[in-house]
Amino acid sequence: NAKQSGRGSYTIYHPEMSHQASYNQWLESELSYALQREEFRLVYQPQYDLNNGALKGYEALLRWTHHEKGAISPADFISVAENCGLIQEIGTWVLRRACLDAVQLQPDLRMAVNVSTVQLEHPKFIETLNAILAETGLPASRLELEITENILIKDHMRMRRLFKKLNQMEVAIAIDDFGTGYSNLTNLSELCFDKIKIDKSFIDRLDQSKERNLMIATIVNLGHSLGARVIAEGIENEAQAILLKAAGCNLVQGYHFGKPLPFEEVLALEERTFDTQQAA
Ligand code: C2E
Ligand code: MG
Numbered sequence: 300n301a302k303q304s305g306r307g308s309y310t311i312y313h314p315e316m317s318h319q320a321s322y323n324q325w326l327e328s329e330l331s332y333a334l335q336r337e338e339f340r341l342v343y344q345p346q347y348d349l350n351n352g353a354l355k356g357y358e359a360l361l362r363w364t365h366h367e368k369g370a371i372s373p374a375d376f377i378s379v380a381e382n383c384g385l386i387q388e389i390g391t392w393v394l395r396r397a398c399l400d401a402v403q404l405q406p407d408l409r410m411a412v413n414v415s416t417v418q419l420e421h422p423k424f425i426e427t428l429n430a431i432l433a434e435t436g437l438p439a440s441r442l443e444l445e446i447t448e449n450i451l452i453k454d455h456m457r458m459r460r461l462f463k464k465l466n467q468m469e470v471a472i473a474i475d476d477f478g479t480g481y482s483n484l485t486n487l488s489e490l491c492f493d494k495i496k497i498d499k500s501f502i503d504r505l506d507q508s509k510e511r512n513l514m515i516a517t518i519v520n521l522g523h524s525l526g527a528r529v530i531a532e533g534i535e536n537e538a539q540a541i542l543l544k545a546a547g548c549n550l551v552q553g554y555h556f557g558k559p560l561p562f563e564e565v566l567a568l569e570e571r572t573f574d575t576q577q578a579a
């Protein structure tokens with residue numbers, strides 16, 4: 300009954316909680332070996348121009364295959380890596396790998412890489428980034444950093460300086476998970492970035508009501524008025540794509556257009572595209 304479940308929810312030593320805590324501890328100790336065991340790899344999900352269907356680039360997404368437990372989701376381990384500091388090493392590996400792969404792609408394609416708040420706060424972040432660009436030979440303008448919206452409520456002055464620095468380097472910035480972070484619009488308007496990425500939670504609710512569809516158009520307009528292009532993530536069907544196009548969205552990414560692929564498959568796909576262009 301209600302009383303019992305009410306009491307249950309106040310239990311401090313909830314079995315699920317201790318399970319979560321010990322799982323996180325296990326993740327932390329295994330994460331510390333994952334790099335040397337070469338258990339990480341990147342997959343790449345295509346991003347397309349919604350107006351003409353042109354491929355514009357890829358988002359790099361981290362995958363961890365534990366030697367005994369198999370695939371573990373970034374949704375589970377990224378926050379653990381952030382909390383124990385391992386994200387610095389892992390994030391640097393991700394950046395280098397993504398840049399190494401990006402140089403092998405057609406020169407007009409951009410590579411988007413997720414960077415954690417904790418990485419951005421590292422005093423040597425820009426230095427590390429510059430070193431990776433120099434070492435891999437990727438032009439900075441072909442790199443895009445995906446920065447989640449919730450970081451913008453942290454240290455505004457610091458973010459302003461960091462964004463400015465990235466702008467000067469010509470590294471593009473996309474505000475990831477846009478619409479979920481409650482950032483201050485005044486603060487947002489003082490930052491220079493190239494894209495906003497509308498969170499999947501908005502896309503999931505598209506098509507249900509006029510109000511919701513109107514909300515997407517409002518977010519798209521907000522992005523444009525901030526001087527950014529707008530990309531939508533997590534598009535799973537044609538109906539969503541049509542509504543996004545009507546709302547004025549510029550770019551799209553999602554299972555409907557393409558799943559994240561291993562790099563070998565990306566290369567094969569590019570060759571096929573190139574062949575068709577040659578044949579045409
Ligand atoms: P995100 O950056 O917002 O990435 C989008 C997530 O949505 C990815 O999940 C992607 O695989 C998934 N996705 C794409 N299209 C669809 C779709 O049509 N339907 C559905 N249901 N899902 C779709 P993933 O790869 O599991 O990554 C989850 C989150 O983990 C990412 O969210 C990002 O915040 C984080 N992450 C992933 N790789 C990295 C990384 O290299 N570094 C950091 N710091 N974070 C990462
Ligand atoms: Mg992302």
Ligand code: MG
Pocket residue numbers: 475476496498499532
């Ligand atoms: Mg996102």
Ligand code: MG
Pocket residue numbers: 476498499
């Ligand atoms: Mg998201």
